[in-house]
Amino acid sequence: MKNKVKMELVLDWKSLGSLLATFMFIRAAIYDFMPPEVYQFLKLLFSKVFISLQPNMTILIEEFESSLNNELFDAAQSYISTKCLSSARVLKLSRPKNFKNLTFTMSTNQTFEEIFEGIKVKWSFYIIEKKTNNNGYRASLENRYFELSFHHKYKEKVQSAYIPYVIEVAETIKLKNRERKLYTNRSFGEDGRYWSSVPFSHPSTFDTLALDNFLKEDIKADLTKFIKRKEFYSRVGRAWKRGYLLYGPPGTGKTSLIAAIANFLEFDIYDLELTAVRSNSQLRKLLISTSSKSVVVVEDIDCSLDLSDRSKKASTAEENENDIEEGKDKAHGTGSSNSNISLSGVLNFVDGLWSSCGGERLIIFTTNHKEKLDQALLRPGRMDKHINLSYCENDAFKMLAKNYLGIEKHELMKDVEEVLPRIKMTPADIGEIFMGCEEDADMGMKRILEKMVEEKEKQCRLNIEDSLINNEKKPGAE
Numbered sequence: 001m002k003n004k005v006k007m008e009l010v011l012d013w014k015s016l017g018s019l020l021a022t023f024m025f026i027r028a029a030i031y032d033f034m035p036p037e038v039y040q041f042l043k044l045l046f047s048k049v050f051i052s053l054q055p056n057m058t059i060l061i062e063e064f065e066s067s068l069n070n071e072l073f074d075a076a077q078s079y080i081s082t083k084c085l086s087s088a089r090v091l092k093l094s095r096p097k098n099f100k101n102l103t104f105t106m107s108t109n110q111t112f113e114e115i116f117e118g119i120k121v122k123w124s125f126y127i128i129e130k131k132t133n134n135n136g137y138r139a140s141l142e143n144r145y146f147e148l149s150f151h152h153k154y155k156e157k158v159q160s161a162y163i164p165y166v167i168e169v170a171e172t173i174k175l176k177n178r179e180r181k182l183y184t185n186r187s188f189g190e191d192g193r194y195w196s197s198v199p200f201s202h203p204s205t206f207d208t209l210a211l212d213n214f215l216k217e218d219i220k221a222d223l224t225k226f227i228k229r230k231e232f233y234s235r236v237g238r239a240w241k242r243g244y245l246l247y248g249p250p251g252t253g254k255t256s257l258i259a260a261i262a263n264f265l266e267f268d269i270y271d272l273e274l275t276a277v278r279s280n281s282q283l284r285k286l287l288i289s290t291s292s293k294s295v296v297v298v299e300d301i302d303c304s305l306d307l308s309d310r311s312k313k314a315s316t317a318e319e320n321e322n323d324i325e326e327g328k329d330k331a332h333g334t335g336s337s338n339s340n341i342s343l344s345g346v347l348n349f350v351d352g353l354w355s356s357c358g359g360e361r362l363i364i365f366t367t368n369h370k371e372k373l374d375q376a377l378l379r380p381g382r383m384d385k386h387i388n389l390s391y392c393e394n395d396a397f398k399m400l401a402k403n404y405l406g407i408e409k410h411e412l413m414k415d416v417e418e419v420l421p422r423i424k425m426t427p428a429d430i431g432e433i434f435m436g437c438e439e440d441a442d443m444g445m446k447r448i449l450e451k452m453v454e455e456k457e458k459q460c461r462l463n464i465e466d467s468l469i470n471n472e473k474k475p476g477a478e
Contacts, residue, residue: 057152062145072163075170076146080106080123082173083114116162122149175266175293183270185277185286194289200269202259208403209260210253210396210427215387219257222385223265227360240359243350243382247370248389251428253396254366257389258297261362268294274305280345287349288357295362302367305341343374350382391424400427404434405441412445416452423455 063073106112106125113122124147150158182200186193206216226242233240244261246254262269270290277283290296349355350363365383367373377383392400394417401407433451437444 055151056149057155059148059158060145061148062143064143072167073144073146075167076123076148078170078173079166080112080125080146082169083112083123116165117157119150119154119157119162121158121162123147124149180262180266181268183268183290185270185273194286195270200262202263204256204259205263206260208399209256210392210399210403210431211257211389212393213395219261219387220264223261226362227265230359238381239355241355241361241363243384244362244364245370245378245383245386246364246366246389247386248368249391249424249426250368251426252389252391253427254389255299257387258295258364258366261364262295265293265295265362267360267362270294270296272296272298274298274301274341274346277341279340280342280348283341283345283349284354287354290361292359292361294360295364297364297366299366300368301365302369302372305343305346343376347376347382350377392420392427392430394420396427397430400430400434401441401445404431405437405439405444407441407445410441410445412449415449416445419449419452419456423452423459425452425455 061070061072061076063070106123108125108127111122111124113120115121126145126147128143128145148158180200181197182202183195183197186196206220209216230240246257248254258269261267268291272286274283277286287296355363365377370378370386378386397416397420398408398413401410401413430448433448434444437447
């Protein structure tokens with residue numbers, strides 16, 4: 001068997017420059033007497049040879065494109081900030097506005113290399129100073145750009161796989177580094193701005209949330225599934241959004257769950273106060289001015305507007321007709337006559353054409369009385385997932401004891417677990433008792449058990465009284 005010898009021709013830039021100069025000289029010398037067909041053939045042949053001898057291909061990514069900011073430059077800068085520490089020798093350290101973490105960037109004329117799916121790529125950063133003459137004044141402008149170099153045979157894979165990967169990683173980095181915001185809608189006419197914001201720093205997480213473990217894992221799985229299904233939503237023709245309805249008695253943790261969801265997804269929160277919105281058109285403007293990767297929250301929806309079931313309203317239509325003006329004031333919760341939001345406006349806000357503006361958005365409504373809401377608002381596509389937050393159960397109690405008292409086991413825990421299902425105490429009630437115990441676990445467990453026994457006896461008395469009243473109302477009772 002003959003040995004096959006593979007020879008590689010390695011040319012540096014000086015050699016390639018000399019080769020090109022030689023070609024230009026020969027072309028000028030023979031152009032005058034060579035037939036055009038032959039000349040074009042030789043030109044094409046030489047171009048192919050020249051390209052084959054030049055192994056690397058370079059893509060330039062400039063900071064500005066036609067005086068506009070180049071988003072690819074920003075993406076490359078974010079991506080490289082997490083990679084360059086290992087190879088670049090000179091780095092810049094900064095913390096951009098509204099970012100939580102420190103950021104490393106490459107200094108001028110620095111490079112770093114990495115391997116992506118078997119492809120070796122090299123990033124370089126350069127700055128070229130340009131002189132401009134504007135109205136007689138000379139000024140210096142910096143043209144910053146990245147060079148991405150790789151073997152030319154991988155150009156298709158770099159374009160179809162590596163560059164989209166860089167953009168995706170950069171978006172994730174930007175999302176994690178940014179300082180998240182809590183927005184509230186402003187009274188219209190204030191500087192023409194729809195929302196004002198403060199940094200969002202609520203400490204609630206799923207790890208500290210006093211909630212049934214099964215329900216907690218179900219919510220986390222639903223959220224994870226939602227954020228990974230962009231292509232699915234597009235394929236089935238639905239806007240990339242999801243609606244949650246949180247309902248249950250006051251003090252059961254609806255607000256804490258909203259904060260935990262926002263922290264889990266790393267989304268901003270838009271807290272929408274409907275009583276401050278004057279019309280359906282303004283409600284629509286508020287929606288389209290929210291950003292993607294956000295949670296839009298309307299708390300106590302039944303107190304903000306009259307969104308009660310229209311089928312129940314029909315039975316009392318005659319009575320309402322006689323007092324329509326008073327009913328309008330009640331419909332807006334605060335009695336404000338400036339707000340004219342209708343049920344139709346809210347439905348369009350949740351599931352109309354304008355709701356598709358933006359992406360990756362959660363809309364969460366809370367209420368203490370689910371039964372009061374119109375069925376049109378509750379259907380899938382508007383409120384996709386209904387979450388019942390009821391009175392405290394054993395899993396939630398154990399989490400509260402761990403959070404407030406720092407314990408997972410106690411000799412009174414079994415007694416508590418026996419009494420708790422028979423009474424109605426919210427996590428807020430239990431948390432308030434624990435707050436007064438100054439982290440004394442024995443005192444906290446003793447007080448909470450005493451309170452639970454007291455509530456149990458009270459509930460028994462109420463049940464007996466209700467039973468006696470019902471017996472008296474029965475036909476034939478003396």
